[in-house]
Amino acid sequence: MITDKELSNNVHQLIHSLRLISGYKASEAEKKLSRWVLERFSEECKECKEIQDKIKSQPEQNHKGFFDKIKEVID
Numbered sequence: 001m002i003t004d005k006e007l008s009n010n011v012h013q014l015i016h017s018l019r020l021i022s023g024y025k026a027s028e029a030e031k032k033l034s035r036w037v038l039e040r041f042s043e044e045c046k047e048c049k050e051i052q053d054k055i056k057s058q059p060e061q062n063h064k065g066f067f068d069k070i071k072e073v074i075d
Helices: 004-019 028-041 044-059 068-073
Strands: none
Touching: 004 028, 004 044, 028 044
């Protein structure tokens, strides 16, 4: 039987593997899993720490819809 530690380490390595695929588009589930991995491993994994710091330093993007953009132009 796999232990909790083995499971978390395996998921951690899998997330790193997916990040290496050029042009890979993660599903929403994979993005959520990646956030959990970053939260769990950022203190002990240099790459996770760098990615987490990069995400935190990026300004939050304002996603405007099509009609919001039209309204902005009209105003």
